[in-house]
Amino acid sequence: MIARQPLRPAAAAQAPEPGVHGIHDDALANNSYLVEVGQHEAVVIDPPRDPGPQIRLAEQIGVRIAATLETHVHADYVSGAREHAACGADVFVPKDAAVAWLHQNVADGDRVRFGDVAFRALATPGHTPEHLAYVLEHAGEPRAVFTGGSLIVGGAGRTDLLGDARTDELARAQFRSLRLLRQLPDAVRVYPTHGAGSFCLASTTSVENPTIGSERITNPLLAIHDEDTFGDELRRGFGTFPRYYCHLQAVNRAGTRLLRDLSPPPALDPRRVVRRTEEGAVLVDARPIHEWAVGHPAGAISNALRPAFPSWLGWVVPFGTSVILIADGAERAEAVRLARAIGYDDLAVLDGDVDAWRSEGLPTSTTEELTPHEAAERQRAGAVLLDVRQDVEFDVLRIPGALHLELGAIIAGETPDAPAVIAFCGHGERSATAAGLLEQRGVRVANLIGGTAAWVDAGLPVES
The missing domain is CATH 3.60.15.10 (Ribonuclease Z/Hydroxyacylglutathione hydrolase-like)
Structure with missing residues (x-):
């Protein structure tokens, strides 16, 4: 030695x-x-x-x-x-x-x-x-x-x-x-x-x-x-x-720009955001999932700000793609920090909130949210429960009759063949991402509020 x-x-x-x-x-x-x-x-x-x-x-x-x-x-x-x-x-x-x-x-x-x-x-x-x-x-x-x-x-x-x-x-x-x-x-x-x-x-x-x-x-x-x-x-x-x-390994070998040399993400008015998305930028809504569900710019992908935000940002948005964030105040600064932690430096933000988007007459979408009992009733009526959790989670606990497709598979293009889908995960954030992606493909989809945690709390059946 x-x-x-x-x-x-x-x-x-x-x-x-x-x-x-x-x-x-x-x-x-x-x-x-x-x-x-x-x-x-x-x-x-x-x-x-x-x-x-x-x-x-x-x-x-x-x-x-x-x-x-x-x-x-x-x-x-x-x-x-x-x-x-x-x-x-x-x-x-x-x-x-x-x-x-x-x-x-x-x-x-x-x-x-x-x-x-x-x-x-x-x-x-x-x-x-x-x-x-x-x-x-x-x-x-x-x-x-x-x-x-x-x-x-x-x-x-x-x-x-x-x-x-x-x-x-x-x-x-x-x-x-x-x-x-x-x-x-x-x-x-x-x-x-x-x-x-x-x-x-x-x-x-x-x-x-x-x-x-x-x-x-x-x-x-x-x-x-x-x-x-x-x-x-x-x-x-x-x-x-x-x-x-x-x-990211190639990025780390080459070296990134220092954080102090990066400019703050520009705030873009709604019309400019539309032009940027037409050029290939991805609009990511980092607000809480209920706010996203109530109303969001058409095509905006839900990725609620939480500890898992950067991992799923790096999963759903191809590396190197421009990202436009919907977030306000301290949440905006944290979303930017987390995006840059994984090398997503080409960032902008929507100037104003969704009301500013609406005031420009631009299209918005809503996503239906269901309680566990409402979801169970829909399942009995023929809707497909779609579990988007990781395989390891599915192996531990599952809802009887649910179809399992990891969120990563949905991001990669897999789509359930069903007229009506109720997406769920552990607590609701990943399934909101899945719901937004499936809506863009023409699937009629709702999001289960609270995911499997709420389903279990409601006393509904599970398998383990």
Whole structure:
């Protein structure tokens, strides 16, 4: 194992135990970490594009962000490494990542040192070919490991993001990477980047304060000792993932514009919005689903502002397409922030509300909303209940007689052959998206208010 020369001068006395602060991103179900390394400095692991939360935390605890470490080239969000570099931080990237912007390469066995603290790189390919994990060492002893998309609490990162041709090869690499990580001491804390709810996962469980020792006991993938069996079990956890994933790794390699260099999205009057949509822009209504249902510009796709907003934006709108948002006030600013988190920078907003659209005499649409009991009555009369949840949700609980088509399949063009459809999901947001898309294809569709949660609360039958 080759250690690099210290990249910063060692402290005169042993630094205190490094503090690790996790920062969870609800929108994309990921974690970044700010690690105190002594001398009033900190290192950030896998920062998202918006550096604000990390910078505010650093100011709160009185440290300067001296460096960032990337575990891999991300497919689900724009890296914030360049944002921190613009503020003076050093940036360390796996040497095989082939990024085109200024950085320092890190290879297997290298140590990035900060006094008594070091981050030792471990080659852990699988989730991506260039993947590294970083073992946090203090005074030469391993304390924690930042596992990125390799070892996840209760599971592992998926290996199919580069396509079917490399899935098996990378699954075998993931098997070997997890075998390597499980050799670390029991007490080493585990800090993955991807968390429960991320589409980058094959599977996961919940363990409080996970360690290598707890993962050996609770992670079923670590109990598998055969590559073929491991690969089969890993692939069983693969679900569908947003379409933008196929583009974002190339974006992260090339580098995006800094947020400070992006202009605020222009506010367009309704007539200008119509012209832009005729040229190919997509009108996305980020208002609550009831407001969308009561009245929305004809052709506007519902994607209510919520933590899942960016994932579904990146699923329903082809990457690189202009997006025009319908949102007001603070919701508008948050929708813009979330869109830019996944590289959707070509943004505009509707100037005024839907009333401004109506005042111009432009066409609007409404979508019928049904309570669970109304939906059940319609089903008995012949309407088709359409479940647009993910396969894994459908496998756990379903409404008897419902047709199942994932929202991603509907986005891809699949359409139920039925005269009347009632769309539903877990709570109503994804089914509103589906309803809008199906309406554009001429399907008569209603949205089930509250989804399966409301159906269960109403005491209506389910299967599990």
